[in-house]
Amino acid sequence: MDLSLSDEQKQLQDAAERFVRDKYTFENRRKIVATDRGWLPENWAQMAELGWLGMSFKEEDGGYGGGPIETMIVMEQFGKGLVLEPFLPTVVLGGGMIAAAGSAAQKEALLTPMIEGKKQFAFAWLERQSRYNLADVSLKATKDGSGWSLSGHKGVVYNAASADQIIVLARTAGGAREEKGLTLFLVDGNAKGLSRRDYPTQDALRASELTFDKVSVGADAVLGTVDAAFPVVEDAVDRAIVALCAEATGCMDAINAATLEYIKTRKQFGVPIGKFQVLQHRMVDCFTNAQEARSMTLMASLKIEDKDPVVRHKAASGAKVQIGKSGRFCGQSAVQMHGGMGVTDELSVSHYFKRLTMIDLIFGNQQHHLTRYSNLAMAA
Structure with missing residues (x-):
């Protein structure tokens, strides 16, 4: 190939x-x-x-x-x-x-x-109780004439402050955590009854807490099929995971490059600390971890359009596991080799490490996706 x-x-x-x-x-x-x-x-x-x-x-x-x-x-x-x-x-x-x-x-x-x-756009799916379960949705959408009325809360909605349309995952049928009974709605960012609390995240992006108080939308606001949104959401999130994995590989390349430059110039006992064999070995380990993450990301990118949903899910989760492992290793190693300065706002490595940490958490951390991959493999 x-x-x-x-x-x-x-x-x-x-x-x-x-x-x-x-x-x-x-x-x-x-x-x-x-x-x-x-x-x-x-x-x-x-x-x-x-x-x-x-x-x-x-x-x-x-x-x-x-x-x-x-x-x-x-x-x-x-x-x-x-x-x-x-x-x-x-x-x-x-x-x-x-x-x-x-x-x-x-x-x-x-x-x-x-x-x-x-x-x-912005995508509002996460709720206080949801953690990483995409189907754990309590925000209710009830019929209101020919349209719908939405009430509930969504958290950590990235780009909600700038979004013209917010795509909201709501429960239209079924019980808590059921995959059936979920529907996607297109809601105007300035809709009546929608209140927003904006804030910066740890990695300098912007997110919002959203409260829906009987927000009315028309029948044309339904995105897809009523009660059958979960497969659409799961597929979109898997694609987003693969995109995040690609972003993480770029972060790892940058943090490794910054660390390598630092140990070449930082002197201790009269010589650059990069001359010490233990740090040379650590940099090799960082490079290896970044390459493993890149390989898994490429594999996932190639498989994310497979006709078999199990193949797509396993590819996304497998890459996310490797990204979590490699990102943590490269980030922690960079901070350690920089010493105390590695966590200061003045150095770029702290910002890359924050972003790598957030990427590990978005849509499920390393342990979550390891469990998901294992469950998919056993079910196959």
């Missing part, structure tokens, strides 16, 4: 690398973090102009006919720069679910402007 990138994919990689190099120096990123939005509209517009917002969608949906490999390429470079623009919640999650479950009218009204950089 030839795993080398095509000429078009190499051009995409070069363009993403230039974007990160020009827009996301460490100091530039600190300035972006301090803005009201936490990301720059001009960067988002440039992503749209470069075609990144539509690269992974089918041509009939207004995209450019790419797929998970193109997403992997861009996300890896985003990881190297700790890019803040809401690519994952808008394009991978929001756009992915609309492309998979949306009607022709919904795709035209939402996907086309999203690809043009004129609409953003």
Whole structure:
């Protein structure tokens, strides 16, 4: 099997690398973090102009006919720069679910402007009791005439403050934690009855706590089929996991490079500490962990469109397990080799370590996905 990138994919990689190099120096990123939005509209517009917002969608949906490999390429470079623009919640999650479950009218009204950089999305699924169970949903959607009324709470909703539409996972039938009876709804970001508390996360992104108090939506707000949203959500989350794994590989490359440079210049006993054999061995271990993570991410990217859902689920969970293991090792090693400075805000390694830690937690940590993979393997 030839795993080398095509000429078009190499051009995409070069363009993403230039974007990160020009827009996301460490100091530039600190300035972006301090803005009201936490990301720059001009960067988002440039992503749209470069075609990144539509690269992974089918041509009939207004995209450019790419797929998970193109997403992997861009996300890896985003990881190297700790890019803040809401690519994952808008394009991978929001756009992915609309492309998979949306009607022709919904795709035209939402996907086309999203690809043009004129609409953003957020995905609200997590609740206080949910932990990592996608089906643990208590927010209720009840029939209200021809439409629906939504009441409940959602937490840690990334990009909710900037989203034009929030895709909400609600329970329309069944009991707690049942996979059947879940429905996706498109809710306007400024809908009456929707209140929001915004905050920065540990890794400098923006998230919100959302409260729905009898938020009314029309029948056309249903995304997909009533009571049958779980497979759509599970597939979209698996794709998001693979994208996060690609981002993590970029983070690991960057944190390893910063650490290697540091031990080459930091002197102790009159010599660079990189001369000490134990640190040389540790850097080799960091490199090996990063390569293992990259291999698992590539495998998952190749399998995430398999027709068999079990294959897709196992690929995503397998990669997430390796990313959790490798990310922790590279992050902890970087901090240890930097000494106490490794955890300070002034050094980039602390920011990469924070992001790697958050990536491990989003949509299930290493232990959760190890259990999920084991259960899938036994059931096969």
